[in-house]
Amino acid sequence: MVNDMLCSEVQNRLAEEDLTAEVKAHIAVCGVCGEEYEVLNAMCLELSTLRRPAAPAGLNMAIIDAVRTENARARGRIIPISTSAREWFTFKFFPYAAGAIASVIVCIALLASLNAPPSDLAVRNDRTIFIPGAPAAVDPYALTPEEYAKSRLLFASESPSINPQGAIVALSRSLVRGEMTDDEVVVVADVFGNGLAKIATIVERPRDPGTMAAFERAIESGMSEAPFVPAEMENRPEIVRVVFRYQQVNVHIRQSDRRRS
Amino acid sequence: MTFGKSLTLTEKDLGSSRADEVTRLDKERPAFIEKLRSGDENAFEEMVMRYSGDVYAMLYRLTSNSEEAADLTQETFLKALGAIRNFRGDASLRTWLFRIAINESRNRNRWWKRRRRDATLSLDAAIGNSELTVSETISDPSETAEDATIRRERENALEAALLELPEVYREAVILRDVESLSYEDAAAALGTTLGTVKSRIARGREELKKRLKGF
Numbered sequence: 001m002v003n004d005m006l007c008s009e010v011q012n013r014l015a016e017e018d019l020t021a022e023v024k025a026h027i028a029v030c031g032v033c034g035e036e037y038e039v040l041n042a043m044c045l046e047l048s049t050l051r052r053p054a055a056p057a058g059l060n061m062a063i064i065d066a067v068r069t070e071n072a073r074a075r076g077r078i079i080p081i082s083t084s085a086r087e088w089f090t091f092k093f094f095p096y097a098a099g100a101i102a103s104v105i106v107c108i109a110l111l112a113s114l115n116a117p118p119s120d121l122a123v124r125n126d127r128t129i130f131i132p133g134a135p136a137a138v139d140p141y142a143l144t145p146e147e148y149a150k151s152r153l154l155f156a157s158e159s160p161s162i163n164p165q166g167a168i169v170a171l172s173r174s175l176v177r178g179e180m181t182d183d184e185v186v187v188v189a190d191v192f193g194n195g196l197a198k199i200a201t202i203v204e205r206p207r208d209p210g211t212m213a214a215f216e217r218a219i220e221s222g223m224s225e226a227p228f229v230p231a232e233m234e235n236r237p238e239i240v241r242v243v244f245r246y247q248q249v250n251v252h253i254r255q256s257d258r259r260r261s
Numbered sequence: 262m263t264f265g266k267s268l269t270l271t272e273k274d275l276g277s278s279r280a281d282e283v284t285r286l287d288k289e290r291p292a293f294i295e296k297l298r299s300g301d302e303n304a305f306e307e308m309v310m311r312y313s314g315d316v317y318a319m320l321y322r323l324t325s326n327s328e329e330a331a332d333l334t335q336e337t338f339l340k341a342l343g344a345i346r347n348f349r350g351d352a353s354l355r356t357w358l359f360r361i362a363i364n365e366s367r368n369r370n371r372w373w374k375r376r377r378r379d380a381t382l383s384l385d386a387a388i389g390n391s392e393l394t395v396s397e398t399i400s401d402p403s404e405t406a407e408d409a410t411i412r413r414e415r416e417n418a419l420e421a422a423l424l425e426l427p428e429v430y431r432e433a434v435i436l437r438d439v440e441s442l443s444y445e446d447a448a449a450a451l452g453t454t455l456g457t458v459k460s461r462i463a464r465g466r467e468e469l470k471k472r473l474k475g476f
Binding site: 012013015016017039040043044046047048050051052053055056059060062063064066067068070071 | 302309310313314317318321327331415420439459462464466467469
């Protein structure tokens with residue numbers, strides 16, 4: 001005779017390893033639950049007899065070689081560092097560090113180019129009108145891509161030079177004339193040999209969607225406003241991946257300063 | 262009506278014999294473990310030869326990808342190399358290696374998920390391992406070709422169902438039912454409590470049974 005337990009209750013507990021006496025008593029007399037129990041046992045049996053995947057030939061030697069290399073490296077290391085810390089540096093830090101350093105250099109260079117010698121700019125700014133979205137090449141006083149690339153030959157292999165007549169510089173200059181809020185965009189981008197670029201990942205979006213759209217248009221603009229100088233001008237690889245940080249900072253100028261300028 | 266209880270107990274005993282043997286070997290060899298901890302390269306290589314097959318097989322079950330499993334096996338031993346000095350011997354070496362392997366596999370899984378590999382599944386991906394194994398080579402001579410085909414289909418279905426289980430259940434079922442670890446060792450390998458591992462195994466088996474219904 002089936003005991004007081006409900007079949008559903010018993011079946012919920014069949015997969016447990018230690019069956020209670022009550023469950024055991026139930027399945028001993030209940031055909032339905034007994035069958036369920038049998039199916040479960042057959043499945044566990046099959047699991048334990050599944051074909052064992054054979055390791056690829058040469059795996060052991062590959063592991064042993066890797067272990068020997070690691071041991072040799074550890075012996076040659078002056079400062080002891082744990083494996084996990086080393087891995088963190090190797091896999092997480094370095095790829096981003098290279099990109100981050102490159103982007104910092106690009107930013108510094110960009111700012112430096114925007115803040116060209118005051119005497120020069122003072123004369124030039126009087127007459128320069130920047131049209132948002134217009135080809136920067138119309139500005140006759142800007143640096144040429146060749147001149148700018150030449151000044152950055154030392155870093156160019158890791159940090160492509162911004163095209164001073166390209167869309168990113170045009171975007172930066174156009175912002176100066178409008179109302180600006182503090183904002184920031186961080187992207188990972190591939191810079192190609194012809195100076196064009198393609199955003200691979202957006203790491204940080206700006207608060208203002210309009211800024212993002214403008215930035216995307218600028219960095220992915222066509223040949224006439226290529227955002228970077230061509231690779232041949234600075235002897236850099238055909239494709240370079242960079243982390244690009246674009247910041248806009250609203251600098252408040254006191255009225256007195258404004259009047260003076 | 263006949264029930265599978267006696268059969269299950271026998272199988273569980275049979276299945277756990279490998280794990281028990283390994284545990285026994287480890288425990289019989291404190292000198293070996295001491296050598297490992299002192300950085301003896303030969304001892305480490307012996308450990309690689311002894312356990313890489315087990316680690317690979319378990320990782321293959323988790324990932325269903327031969328290259329990934331091989332790569333993770335190598336990572337597991339490199340991690341073990343850096344951590345062996347801290348091995349206290351509370352669990353067997355095999356269990357300890359399984360724990361490292363599972364952590365590596367989880368990390369890799371998270372990495373892939375971030376890159377959304379899981380969103381696509383290759384239609385060419387094989388279910389199960391196509392390479393001949395020892396068990397196939399010495400398969401039952403009385404088994405007919407039809408029996409063998411049915412058995413293979415059933416195994417493939419089981420492996421596919423296993424892969425569909427949520428990760429936490431899959432890990433628990435693989436360690437307990439496929440690799441025949443004791444509950445305690447499975448809990449140690451998963452870094453969780455006995456109660457949790459028992460519940461995960463029970464839920465995993467239930468899920469598996471549901472997915473295999475009709476097969």
